[in-house]
Amino acid sequence: MPESQNIEYKESWRDEYIKWICGFANAQGGKIFVGVDDKGHVIGLQNAKKLMEDIPNKVRDALGLLVDVNLLSVDSKEYIEISISPSTYPVNYKGEYHYRTGSTKQLLQGASLTQFLLNKTGTKWDAVPVDGVSFRDLDKESFDIFRREAKKSGRMTAQDLSMTDEELLDSLNLVVDGKLTRAAVLLFHRKPEKWFGGAYVKIGFFGDGPDLQYQDEIYGSLFIQADRVVELIYLKYFKARISYDGLIRVERYPIPKDAMREAVYNALMHSNYSSGVPIQIRIHENEVLISNDCIFPANWTVETLMQRHRSEQYNPKIANAFFRAGYVEAWGRGIENMCKLCKDYGVKTEYTVHPGDVMLAFFAKQETAATQSATQSTTQSTTQSTQKYLPIEIKLMHYLVANPRATQGQIAKYLGMNLNTTKYYLNKLGKLEVPAIKHEGTTRKGSWMVLIDLENL
Template structure:
């Protein structure tokens, strides 16, 4: 018998092994063998018949579940097999929640416990209602941006978009008994950090990992963040190489805009906002790194991500609203679109770093045959215009591109 993530061997019984049984019940189930050493060899267990009676009672009394407990004999030595089934409901041991992950047992606390309980009860994190706020408390800005984008994407008809804001929230399934959900507040409220700290984006320009030159923070609703953050990156953090096609000015940037946009918008949509940590975008001379906390399915790897896969969003309400606005796809094609954009622009393919609770993508600058001259890359008028755009974004992060243009 070989040891696996679903099998434990113990030479003798201790009541603390009830925690292991709890962990198996909360995960995929498993087996514990009492009377076997770490090599899987039967060494025997004393008072096996008494344990055969005691262990099932201890499991029921401490955990409230039933497990199969069987007595076996090999070479004249008794050993006990405890078979634990995966439980559809959360199982606790004296108020503690344990979980089997790989070959180790973990006690769940904090955000991990919240996530586990929501998953077991079939509730998503972004669908939880928030008391103390009404749909009428939301400002119009983000709704205006959404209506404009959704109409352009043609993923909602004009009739569904022409309703008032509270009804639009309801149409998007963002209300729970007329109470705004976390998704509603994140997507449309101009100050979501009042309820969900860390729901913003940090951008920094770095000369090295320890040498930051300047930085910005993009606050406001997720809809307004999505509408503004890419423009901010290209206006302030990236240098375009200037060329001319006859009399037409052409700016070439070192990164594919569609690929970068796809990565940033997916980071916003799929972030684990329960960790209270902002999305971080680090811009260097030769690369851009986008990092965010997230929750991947346990069986996912980089290989799974790179192949065609189903869309399994952690924030289904946020993802659905972003889809209707035309910001993201609903087919799990984000990575494919990034790959295609890098191929089209002849950029190196990005690198991906995946852990169960965080994700980082690194874009690398493309090579170009053009060399920037010593002449300014922007005329004074263009420089002034960029400065005005940045000033408007800083003062009104909730503005849409159309509203920014009107301010100029």
């Protein structure tokens, strides 16, 4: 039998192997066989009976644990079995915390050690209270976004959503002994990076080469980031291929939007915010890389991630709030659905898991020279023709003709968009080489003018 998560072979005994016993106790328990080589062949011990007395005493003195030590024999060769039960509390060896994972022993340090200690005490990282922040410090827009999305998803009742902000946080289990948890601050504070340095998203465009061409940093609560990151990527960073189905203009982006949304939400939910490293989205012409620091459950691999798996969150309170808002599923099916979307779209997905982070790569289908030529021709003829506005822009302008005194909020509600996306379209239409709209007067009492003939579009 080869070495595994629960089995370790040692040819002879050394006192330093108490570290391995510590690692087994901190994990799932297991057995160490002394007098057995790496291939599982019994080679025997000369001092087996003495070790039967020494090992239990040394383990007790070093770790405070009682282990079962059994004398076994094969073909007159004696060897020892040390049986270790999993400990319900953290066990250290001379101040070091060791952990058995796979067939190796790891020394826990930094964020991994913090998470291990929290798990052993039954506490998750995002459930720890934060000092120095109160309910009145939280952001109204973040609550508005949550209520809007939760209402849309139907995962919270109208009665739930009519509660005060404090009552809502309590119902989401984001308050402990009257204090806001880390999850509450990340989800609803306007500047969570004040407490967690990496609580923002960096987006960079690299085109075909390694050099950064332009970038953005998106700050705010996780709900604000969730509301803006994907929209910004599709408005600023992606180029849509234009085609026509009869008279209907069809835009095809390199990555399906629902798949990108799932990837971004997963990164926001599962990031290890104690690392101080932001989520990074690197965009090339035909490739998108999304990476975030994270701590995977013990023994998880890329294969575990890609198969159907139990939903096991590093930040369960943040994940629950995202679920209530309708952003994600609760059954660990998000990645499966995302990969299927991409496969149907002709996009390849690939995960790379490192000890402290995970990277998701989207590889868009590259166009052939003939396809690119046709696309460029279509784009040029479209630019030269009178049809140079998106359907949403035409819809917006028709609304302004009928409602010249509409506020930006009213326009956003009519279009079914968030306020920032609406402002983007208004600014774009007003700053074209030949402006399509114009606003006169103040923000509250002004009026809109449409400067083009909509009948010819």
